[in-house]
Amino acid sequence: MKKLAVCLTLSLAALVPFGQDSKAAANFTDVGTTHRAQAEIYYLVEGGITSGVSETRFAPEQQVTRGQAAAMLGRTLNLNGEQRPTNFKDVGKNNFASGYIQQLVDKKIISGYTDGSFKPDKTLSRGEMALFIGRTFDYNTSSVSAAASSLMKKGIASGVADGTFGEAQTIKRGDFAVFLSRSINADFRTADNEKFDRNLYVDTKDGSKLNLRTGPNTSYPSIGSIPTGKIVSYAYFVGDWAYITSDNVKGFVHTAYLQSDKPSDKPDPTPPVTPPVKPDPTPPGKKPLSDISVIIDAGHGGSDPGSSGNGYIEKNITLNVAKKMEKYYDKVPMKAIMTRTTDTYISPAARGAYASKGKGDIFVSIHTNSFTDASANGTETYYYTRSAAVNPNVSQSKALAKYVQNRQLEAWGLTDRGVKIKNLAVLRENTVPAVLAELGFISNKKDTGIMGTEAGREKMAKGLFLATLDYYYYYENRKDVLPLYSTVNATPSGKLH
Ligand SMILES: [Zn+2]
Numbered sequence: 001m002k003k004l005a006v007c008l009t010l011s012l013a014a015l016v017p018f019g020q021d022s023k024a025a026a027n028f029t030d031v032g033t034t035h036r037a038q039a040e041i042y043y044l045v046e047g048g049i050t051s052g053v054s055e056t057r058f059a060p061e062q063q064v065t066r067g068q069a070a071a072m073l074g075r076t077l078n079l080n081g082e083q084r085p086t087n088f089k090d091v092g093k094n095n096f097a098s099g100y101i102q103q104l105v106d107k108k109i110i111s112g113y114t115d116g117s118f119k120p121d122k123t124l125s126r127g128e129m130a131l132f133i134g135r136t137f138d139y140n141t142s143s144v145s146a147a148a149s150s151l152m153k154k155g156i157a158s159g160v161a162d163g164t165f166g167e168a169q170t171i172k173r174g175d176f177a178v179f180l181s182r183s184i185n186a187d188f189r190t191a192d193n194e195k196f197d198r199n200l201y202v203d204t205k206d207g208s209k210l211n212l213r214t215g216p217n218t219s220y221p222s223i224g225s226i227p228t229g230k231i232v233s234y235a236y237f238v239g240d241w242a243y244i245t246s247d248n249v250k251g252f253v254h255t256a257y258l259q260s261d262k263p264s265d266k267p268d269p270t271p272p273v274t275p276p277v278k279p280d281p282t283p284p285g286k287k288p289l290s291d292i293s294v295i296i297d298a299g300h301g302g303s304d305p306g307s308s309g310n311g312y313i314e315k316n317i318t319l320n321v322a323k324k325m326e327k328y329y330d331k332v333p334m335k336a337i338m339t340r341t342t343d344t345y346i347s348p349a350a351r352g353a354y355a356s357k358g359k360g361d362i363f364v365s366i367h368t369n370s371f372t373d374a375s376a377n378g379t380e381t382y383y384y385t386r387s388a389a390v391n392p393n394v395s396q397s398k399a400l401a402k403y404v405q406n407r408q409l410e411a412w413g414l415t416d417r418g419v420k421i422k423n424l425a426v427l428r429e430n431t432v433p434a435v436l437a438e439l440g441f442i443s444n445k446k447d448t449g450i451m452g453t454e455a456g457r458e459k460m461a462k463g464l465f466l467a468t469l470d471y472y473y474y475y476e477n478r479k480d481v482l483p484l485y486s487t488v489n490a491t492p493s494g495k496l497h
Helices: 002-013 038-046 066-076 098-106 126-136 144-153 173-184 314-331 348-352 394-412 445-451 454-475 479-488
Strands: 198-202 210-213 222-226 231-238 241-246 249-254 293-298 335-338 362-369 379-383 416-421 434-441
Touching: 038 173, 066 098, 066 126, 066 173, 126 144, 126 173, 222 249, 293 314, 314 335, 314 362, 314 454, 314 479, 362 394, 362 454, 379 394, 394 416, 394 434, 394 445, 394 454, 434 445, 445 454, 454 479
Parallel strands: 293 335, 293 362, 362 434, 379 416
Antiparallel strands: 198 231, 210 222, 210 249, 231 241, 241 249, 379 434
């Protein structure tokens, strides 16, 4: 939804290095060419992930604090570091890391103490480091020893002199830089066991080439460019960036330009043709079904990508499902009107205006949900009720929302988050029964496991089509809709409103 576009904008803003001194080639007097962590420290500084304690000093032998570690992990994930109040009594808005601390807590990557404190100035222990890094990069963090073992197996950290991981020991800034650089970029690791064994297509939408960078943000230099349509193999994600290989060059690309399906250069194949059904007589006092249009609104588009996650971008998923949904109306007397059929930006008000402009009768907006906590999942449907002066179709919208929610659940079987009231321009500034479907969470792996497949999206498109039939059959009490279900071998849902 909307807030997600905002999230994306903020995360791009957060690419601007915190600190002052990362843009100019840093040159720390205490990190010379022979320093054990030289390459790793300058790698992180180059990406604005860390900075010196002054223009000329990095202080590699100083202990790293929990607050500093949070800031570095937050910048690694391109989180919005804007300072803000937090849940912790000892981390006020003015703490330099307050934004990162709160965002990482929301993502369950870091946590505070049971007394409500975070202790931002306490030195970080190796055990905490293993957990924080493990959660940032999605390793096994079921326990400190599991996290430590992940780090050792991957060649990110090794044990201490007594043969243990030394989880209670503290860490110096230089060593933390080493562990973090190795986690981000496998080229720094002491073991080479990452496999580039999963493929995605590059899709820049506008035919331009995709920059391959040395690190997971745009401060890192481009070391190559990949043409759209090319298949690349990835090993893992760092936030919204993927560590990939293309033509034997390893590097990072933004996941907004990767997708699991081949970018379409021709339209989706037409479903098998079945003869159009002969409509039943129009009930008295109603307009013929052939005069009814369903407005299909593919959320976001163009410069507004919506949310992204797990290799997917909302605007592409919504357009794909919308186009599939549109095809179902080819076989019935009812018509479909699309607010967009290409990757273009349309304002919410212009979307709402389609009802009057295109003489549509009901409005279904398609979106995917997202949340900072990747465990959030499921399907929900919105309508708007509190501004009858703008959109008077409250009971109609509510009924349509129930049928849409029901068919979405039937299609994908995700968690039922229910039908909700939400004040969204596209619903509020509308003149016909209007709903917004949040198919699932693009930030959740299980949900994207379904929404990322052609078969999944086809099922959803069919479900949304059926929901519009259900609405006319039950709410508008039109028996002449009944034969339309046979075009997809389906039956009415049962009365829900
Ligand atoms: Zn959206």
